[in-house]
Amino acid sequence: xxxDVNVNYGIWxxxxxxxxxxxxxxxxxxxxxxxxxxxxxxxxxxxxxxVEEYNKELIEKIKNHRRLNLLPVINPKVCDIEEIENxxxxxxIPGYHFYSLNDRNFNTLFKKINDKKILxxxxxxxxxERSHHPLFKVKPPALEEIKQxxxxxxxxxxxxxxxxFNEIVQLCKIENIYSDISFVEHYKTIKxxxxxxxxxxxxxxxxTPFLYxxxxxxxxxxxxxxEEEIEKISFKNFSLLWGGIPSFLLxxxxxx
Amino acid sequence: MKIIDIHTHxxxxxxxxWIDYAKKLDVVMSCLLGDVLKYSYNQNENQVREINDLTxxxxxxxxxxxxxxxxxxxxxxxxxxxxEIERCVVKNGLSGIKLEASTVASDKSVFEIADxxxxxxxPVLHHAFNTFTIGKNPSPSCYQTDPCDIAVLAxxxxxxxxxxxxxxxxxxxxxxxxxxxxNVLVDTSGAQPITGIIEYAVKKIGSERILFGSDVYYPYxxxxxxxxxxxxxxxxxxxxxxxxxxxxxxxxxxxx
Numbered sequence: 001x002x003x004d005v006n007v008n009y010g011i012w013x014x015x016x017x018x019x020x021x022x023x024x025x026x027x028x029x030x031x032x033x034x035x036x037x038x039x040x041x042x043x044x045x046x047x048x049x050x051v052e053e054y055n056k057e058l059i060e061k062i063k064n065h066r067r068l069n070l071l072p073v074i075n076p077k078v079c080d081i082e083e084i085e086n087x088x089x090x091x092x093i094p095g096y097h098f099y100s101l102n103d104r105n106f107n108t109l110f111k112k113i114n115d116k117k118i119l120x121x122x123x124x125x126x127x128x129e130r131s132h133h134p135l136f137k138v139k140p141p142a143l144e145e146i147k148q149x150x151x152x153x154x155x156x157x158x159x160x161x162x163x164x165f166n167e168i169v170q171l172c173k174i175e176n177i178y179s180d181i182s183f184v185e186h187y188k189t190i191k192x193x194x195x196x197x198x199x200x201x202x203x204x205x206x207x208t209p210f211l212y213x214x215x216x217x218x219x220x221x222x223x224x225x226x227e228e229e230i231e232k233i234s235f236k237n238f239s240l241l242w243g244g245i246p247s248f249l250l251x252x253x254x255x256x
Numbered sequence: 257m258k259i260i261d262i263h264t265h266x267x268x269x270x271x272x273x274w275i276d277y278a279k280k281l282d283v284v285m286s287c288l289l290g291d292v293l294k295y296s297y298n299q300n301e302n303q304v305r306e307i308n309d310l311t312x313x314x315x316x317x318x319x320x321x322x323x324x325x326x327x328x329x330x331x332x333x334x335x336x337x338x339x340e341i342e343r344c345v346v347k348n349g350l351s352g353i354k355l356e357a358s359t360v361a362s363d364k365s366v367f368e369i370a371d372x373x374x375x376x377x378x379p380v381l382h383h384a385f386n387t388f389t390i391g392k393n394p395s396p397s398c399y400q401t402d403p404c405d406i407a408v409l410a411x412x413x414x415x416x417x418x419x420x421x422x423x424x425x426x427x428x429x430x431x432x433x434x435x436x437x438x439n440v441l442v443d444t445s446g447a448q449p450i451t452g453i454i455e456y457a458v459k460k461i462g463s464e465r466i467l468f469g470s471d472v473y474y475p476y477x478x479x480x481x482x483x484x485x486x487x488x489x490x491x492x493x494x495x496x497x498x499x500x501x502x503x504x505x506x507x508x509x510x511x512x
Binding site for chain 1: 274277281385386388389390424425427447448449450451452455472473474475476477478479480481482483484485486488489490491
């Protein structure tokens, strides 16, 4: 069982994707043994005023694709707080939506996320900063800002997406911060990572279609760590954060 | 499929663990390029000699697994450079020359090294990256070579075999810059396993001009299976993968 918490759909203006339809994404996931994936629409990144429209568009596109579940993006600047009421997880993109996590104007929103125990995914980056378009360089959120945010809202379970090795080693020391593995790379990635932070803090995320899914699977396949640690990273940690086995897994017959 | 890894580094004299691991992944030979970051970018002559001492030691200690390139700082004296090439290549059997970021590939000091490389019929593996984004001089003493600089070197030395490092660092534009110079090959290393670039390179310059490189920096650096899978997963023909993984490097490394 593998749950992928970091999959994207849509057009990226600086790179052409071969895997560019929901059908192709699902086939790719299936071929590589991914049972379920959380997917967000890349339209939310640049058209930051209309993120809700892209979320709706993607819900419609994935409705017949049982492996895919929407991870809706919100932009705190234009978010209707009532609309997050029934969500279990959301993604924010502070770098591309240019705001500070610690902007006081967002306190009500984050308090609600805190109270409702909504999982909060923070997109650290989409591309290596060295690969950015020279006219479109986007800084990742500052580590100190994330640390402060995590301390201000200790009940919010934060999952970092596309953090680098050194970033997540620093940030995952904070109790309510977790991370995916998509941008983490080191000689023997997982083994090296687990020397620094416990397996309970790590989730599988591929960052498909930016990166080869096969390479991300290789991190686990050649991890040289205990099987129970692989299980935690592959799906158990996510299930715990979700508050039990996700209902969409139960519906399709997955056994814990 | 047998693999030769053309782009590796180490800080260690004991590489048995790495070799055993790499062999399990079908890597039959790795090319050491030296601990080039040990003394930042503008190493003095003693430091260069020390970097090469480790490479020579390891190629003698593990002769069936390691080839090595002679590291040089083009800003050192002409006499020292000549002597160091004589010591490393002629007397100790290293297979090529490695240049990093002491100066750019289009600098006249590199031309002097190129003359010797042509005379000895050995390749020069030169660091390169997309300087449109990272800049030419991002930190003191660090001079980043752009694919444009590689093209200048290639144009001036059509008989010199140049390996431009970091396909995923120079990206699509890097391929375009060097595609008209048949004496330029590229290695696949350089960043996360970004999709599409290898396919693009095969299409534009042919698989005969692409070499597999992991950029492992044992016991740090990149994750070898992650980098291997990025080639295996590319949508290219099996014969192209064989060229990239093995045949091209076999042709280039004289001692093989």
